[in-house]
Amino acid sequence: MTRSIQLLDVTLRDGSHTMRHAYTEQQVRDVARGLGQANVPYFEVSHGDGLGGSSLQYGFSATDELQLIAAAKEEAPNSKIAALILPGIGTKDDLKAAVDAGIQMARVATHITEADVSKQHIQLSRELGLETVGFLMMAHMAPTTKLIEEAKKMESYGAEIIYVTDSAGALLPHEVSEKVRALRDHVGTKIGFHAHNNLALSMANTLAAVEAGATFVDGSLRSLGAGSGNTQTEVMAAVFERMQIETGIHLDPLIDVANDVVAKFMPRSQEIDGASLILGYAGVYSSFLLFAQEAAKQYGVNEREILMEIGNMQAVGGQEDLIFEVAQRLAQGVAR
Ligand SMILES: CC[C@H](O)CC(=O)C(=O)O
Numbered sequence: 001m002t003r004s005i006q007l008l009d010v011t012l013r014d015g016s017h018t019m020r021h022a023y024t025e026q027q028v029r030d031v032a033r034g035l036g037q038a039n040v041p042y043f044e045v046s047h048g049d050g051l052g053g054s055s056l057q058y059g060f061s062a063t064d065e066l067q068l069i070a071a072a073k074e075e076a077p078n079s080k081i082a083a084l085i086l087p088g089i090g091t092k093d094d095l096k097a098a099v100d101a102g103i104q105m106a107r108v109a110t111h112i113t114e115a116d117v118s119k120q121h122i123q124l125s126r127e128l129g130l131e132t133v134g135f136l137m138m139a140h141m142a143p144t145t146k147l148i149e150e151a152k153k154m155e156s157y158g159a160e161i162i163y164v165t166d167s168a169g170a171l172l173p174h175e176v177s178e179k180v181r182a183l184r185d186h187v188g189t190k191i192g193f194h195a196h197n198n199l200a201l202s203m204a205n206t207l208a209a210v211e212a213g214a215t216f217v218d219g220s221l222r223s224l225g226a227g228s229g230n231t232q233t234e235v236m237a238a239v240f241e242r243m244q245i246e247t248g249i250h251l252d253p254l255i256d257v258a259n260d261v262v263a264k265f266m267p268r269s270q271e272i273d274g275a276s277l278i279l280g281y282a283g284v285y286s287s288f289l290l291f292a293q294e295a296a297k298q299y300g301v302n303e304r305e306i307l308m309e310i311g312n313m314q315a316v317g318g319q320e321d322l323i324f325e326v327a328q329r330l331a332q333g334v335a336r
């Protein structure tokens, strides 16, 4: 029997962190057109922190995300466009507006232990006729039993796909296998996996997820995403083709858009440098990287020390302010 996988590209959302939320409409059009030509089934467009993320706390978007979603839809009418939404950041009105702009999938994201807050957004997403994902972030921070408990809540609210999201790029392949297999055995939804490459494990972890039963996997072109980026979409498509796993994707135009479009505007190539390695090692949210670098510069302290301390504190998304507090304390030589 031929196996098939749905590939979801997050260049135009997770990549937005690395682009400092400054995607132009033209860049989005060019990437979306390429993804459409390559027959990529799903791709995500929005501020890096999801709908409504444009703010002082997370960074203002240079271009309104609804305008970017509408432009992407025009360029890739046959791909399904997803938007991420975090309850507490994106409102129900943001979700309705995104539907008018052209999304067909909502990915409702919460911290791994906080699925309760996704109820209203998941229910609304279903009412709006969207394909609905529960996106459990920072999956390394909870034992598998807790993951199952939280996933079951999302399933009961109406989620059709539940993601194990390795936001920090901290999971090891055997841990991914265990988590995905447990979901497969205990939850009735489809299962997805989202990786970050901070420990150079994103591809290995993605394959572990697929072998354990995930049928949705995320990637970004040239790995353009937070921290060291995500599993590289075009590489993943090539690997799946070699494994005779059906994705429906045309490899050549995908490689073209990665190299002729994305590589031309990305601020730097996605490598694992000292700081991004520490994200994975210490279990820190990948989108904290640029904040830590900024704080290190501002207070004249070492960015790796900040990230190690943030990892020890088990900081979670929404606690970006802590990064600056830690930097200030380190500059003053004050221990926690
Ligand atoms: C909400 C921000 C975050 O970037 C979502 C995500 O992609 C992750 O947790 O990895």
Ligand SMILES: [Mn+2]
Pocket: 014, 167, 194, 195, 196, 225, 226, 286
């Ligand atoms: Mn991510």
